[in-house]
Amino acid sequence: MNTLQEQIITQTALWQQAIACVNTHHQLEELRIKFIGKKGILQALFDQLGECSVDQKRLCGPLLNGFKKECEAALKEKKIALATNSVSTQTTFDVTAYTPEQLEGSLHPYSHFITEVQNIFLSMGFELLDGPEVETDYHNFTALNIPGDHPARDMYDTFWLNTPSMLMRTHTSTVQMRAMKEKKLPLAGICTGRVFRHEAVDASHDHTFFQCEGILIDKNVTLAHLFGVIKEFLQALFGSDSLAIRTRPGFFPFVEPGVEIDMQCPFCTTGCSTCKKTRWIEVFPGGMIHPNVLEEAGIDPTVYSGFAFGFGLTRLAMLRYGIKDIRMLSNGKVKFLKNFT
Numbered sequence: 582m583n584t585l586q587e588q589i590i591t592q593t594a595l596w597q598q599a600i601a602c603v604n605t606h607h608q609l610e611e612l613r614i615k616f617i618g619k620k621g622i623l624q625a626l627f628d629q630l631g632e633c634s635v636d637q638k639r640l641c642g643p644l645l646n647g648f649k650k651e652c653e654a655a656l657k658e659k660k661i662a663l664a665t666n667s668v669s670t671q672t673t674f675d676v677t678a679y680t681p682e683q684l685e686g687s688l689h690p691y692s693h694f695i696t697e698v699q700n701i702f703l704s705m706g707f708e709l710l711d712g713p714e715v716e717t718d719y720h721n722f723t724a725l726n727i728p729g730d731h732p733a734r735d736m737y738d739t740f741w742l743n744t745p746s747m748l749m750r751t752h753t754s755t756v757q758m759r760a761m762k763e764k765k766l767p768l769a770g771i772c773t774g775r776v777f778r779h780e781a782v783d784a785s786h787d788h789t790f791f792q793c794e795g796i797l798i799d800k801n802v803t804l805a806h807l808f809g810v811i812k813e814f815l816q817a818l819f820g821s822d823s824l825a826i827r828t829r830p831g832f833f834p835f836v837e838p839g840v841e842i843d844m845q846c847p848f849c850t851t852g853c854s855t856c857k858k859t860r861w862i863e864v865f866p867g868g869m870i871h872p873n874v875l876e877e878a879g880i881d882p883t884v885y886s887g888f889a890f891g892f893g894l895t896r897l898a899m900l901r902y903g904i905k906d907i908r909m910l911s912n913g914k915v916k917f918l919k920n921f922t
């Protein structure tokens with residue numbers, strides 16, 4: 582058996598070799614356990630030190646302590662290097678393999694469209710809001726004045742998670758309560774994002790699509806402000822300052838009164854297949870935020886009022902780009918996507 586001193590020197594050399602070869606967190610952990618784990622090499626050496634003579638201890642004690650410190654410092658250093666990716670890995674990626682001319686790809690039509698929608702609202706002073714796609718029953722329904730037994734829940738058949746009361750959001754209206762509770766008044770914001778419904782898929786329905794929700798809350802806000810904002814938005818989007826809107830009453834539990842806003846068909850003057858020869862296209866549901874919803878967010882409905890709207894971003898994108906089948910937006914067909922460079 583080597584002397585303890587020789588063993589320490591040998592193990593130090595082995596450690597130094599091993600730590601230099603570590604490329605992953607997993608390898609690092611294995612090495613840590615092997616050397617400084619409870620039943621590791623260092624502990625075995627310390628056990629031997631305990632059995633040594635006083636002279637041996639005087640010689641080997643500092644050596645062993647030095648080795649321990651070296652292990653701990655190197656582990657720490659390597660952990661940081663791995664986390665910041667500055668360790669050279671064995672897998673190589675040849676950055677010269679492709680020239681820019683060989684690269685294919687373009688922004689998805691959704692990316693183009695969402696940016697355009699956001700820019701129009703940003704130019705009107707709205708801020709961008711965000712919320713999770715996996716939501717609570719509370720934000721999707723209850724907070725929006727749709728209690729557990731309300732028949733309006735039938736309009737929003739969704740995907741429930743195994744975790745109780747958690748679901749894939751059915752609309753971007755979920756950001757309403759989040760924004761009202763988090764932000765200060767006055768508040769004007771929009772949220773664009775994915776929503777989910779338990780739908781049979783066909784050319785005009787999908788289980789996953791995009792919506793845009795907007796809210797504006799201040800003192801003395803009225804429906805006229807809602808109509809003005811929507812008209813301005815549609816005119817900017819379709820590049821026409823004469824595009825008209827018309828309004829009809831509509832029911833949504835979280836607004837009172839609720840409205841449906843239609844836009845004049847931007848594609849024809851006498852009726853076409855897009856507007857089904859009616860000259861009007863149904864686009865925007867909205868209304869004045871229900872006092873129950875404002876109260877739930879801690880906002881006094883006798884002092885503040887606000888409007889909300891929520892439109893099918895997918896549907897508007899399809900109208901805008903003349904996309905006839907909703908499935909084209911998610912099937913990844915390159916031939917289709919190439920039209921949107």
Ligand code: DAH
Nearest residue numbers: 752754866867868889890891
């Ligand atoms: N969230 C509704 C839906 O998905 C749309 C909607 C209607 C949003 C009225 C609103 C609103 O903000 O006021 O069917």
